[in-house]
Amino acid sequence: MMPKRNNGFTFVELILAVSLSAFLLTIAGGFLFNMTEFSARAIADSLTSRQLEFCIETLRKEIQESRTDGTDPLYAFLGGDGTISFATSRTEIIARSEVPRGYLRIEWHFDEARGTLGRSVGALSRSDGRAGKTHSIELLKNIERLSFWRYDGKKWFPITGSPTSIPDAVALKLEITFRSDASPVSQQTFSTAFVMPR
Amino acid sequence: MLKRLSMKSGVTLLEVLVAMGIVALVVGATSQGTAFLSRKLVEGRLAQTARALAQQKLAELEASTLVKGNFAGDFGDDFPRFTYRLAVDSANSRDVSIPGLFDVRLTVEWNDSYATDSLGLETFLAEYPSDAETE
Numbered sequence A: 001m002m003p004k005r006n007n008g009f010t011f012v013e014l015i016l017a018v019s020l021s022a023f024l025l026t027i028a029g030g031f032l033f034n035m036t037e038f039s040a041r042a043i044a045d046s047l048t049s050r051q052l053e054f055c056i057e058t059l060r061k062e063i064q065e066s067r068t069d070g071t072d073p074l075y076a077f078l079g080g081d082g083t084i085s086f087a088t089s090r091t092e093i094i095a096r097s098e099v100p101r102g103y104l105r106i107e108w109h110f111d112e113a114r115g116t117l118g119r120s121v122g123a124l125s126r127s128d129g130r131a132g133k134t135h136s137i138e139l140l141k142n143i144e145r146l147s148f149w150r151y152d153g154k155k156w157f158p159i160t161g162s163p164t165s166i167p168d169a170v171a172l173k174l175e176i177t178f179r180s181d182a183s184p185v186s187q188q189t190f191s192t193a194f195v196m197p198r
Numbered sequence B: 001m002l003k004r005l006s007m008k009s010g011v012t013l014l015e016v017l018v019a020m021g022i023v024a025l026v027v028g029a030t031s032q033g034t035a036f037l038s039r040k041l042v043e044g045r046l047a048q049t050a051r052a053l054a055q056q057k058l059a060e061l062e063a064s065t066l067v068k069g070n071f072a073g074d075f076g077d078d079f080p081r082f083t084y085r086l087a088v089d090s091a092n093s094r095d096v097s098i099p100g101l102f103d104v105r106l107t108v109e110w111n112d113s114y115a116t117d118s119l120g121l122e123t124f125l126a127e128y129p130s131d132a133e134t135e
Helices: A011-064 B013-062
Strands: A077-080 A081-087 A106-110 A118-122 A131-140 A145-152 A156-158 A172-176 A189-195 B069-074 B082-093 B095-109 B114-125
Touching: A011 A081, A011 A131, A011 A172, A011 A189, A077 B114, A081 A118, A118 A145, A145 A189, A189 B013, B013 B082, B013 B095
Parallel strands: none
Antiparallel strands: A077 A081, A081 A106, A106 A118, A118 A131, A145 A156, A145 A172, A172 A189, B069 B082, B082 B095, B095 B114
16 A cells, blocks of 8 residues: 655645745835835935035135125125125135136036036136136036025025125025935925125 | 655645744844834934034024024924024133123924934134124
């Protein structure tokens, strides 16, 4: 008589195992997908966050060390729609090898079409009152709106229109609204301020 | 006569269930880790915003006429989670106040769906010079 063989599963066991596997794999797959998304988002956030910190610290130092002279248009501190521009004698930190020494005019400019914040620097030229040959670099991307505000000691006012002198500004505020899902901060709008040199 | 060996291959339902349990534990632990990291990311973002808002408030104070007292407020509709508390007092040295110098204590507080947190800083600010003094 042949001995009874007991190998393999019954049909019910197989159905149960396959169902459980499918259930767990669905959950695990969801988590893996979420983790991949999370990882990509965290890397992008970290990069944007560092670029934002770099912009803020650079702006803070540059504004503090700007040379402003209300009586000489060459050294005017200009502000307009998404733009500020000022003269400085500080050593250039971003494009040191390309930029001539001496007085420079630096411009921070929001390009609405591209959604970027750029910084241009060039030699200060009395012939046109603005920077000569400029060197530009894009420092921040995915921006929906960017505005500069001036503080007169009591209230904040948005700086709008073509770049003009803002002699009454004692502090300057930068407000950035990032495109949705691109903000490195808790909400889409980021805001900070800088004291103008006295 | 050849003796046929008894074969017992495959796994029982109990073994499969144990294996599934282990997989479920691993998935659970991974999800906990992801939730923790996600939470830390949000906390980091909120703290970065709070630092920037604190800098903004300090810039305002540095460029304003300082008034002694305790104040509180918010940062507008764009930052509904953030509020601040401000205490401005005369700066003292050996119980003698120093004219034109203020002790400023600023606390920025924020809350999200999980918890409330805050960032505090204390600094000395000199009175912003009037136009007559700067000329």
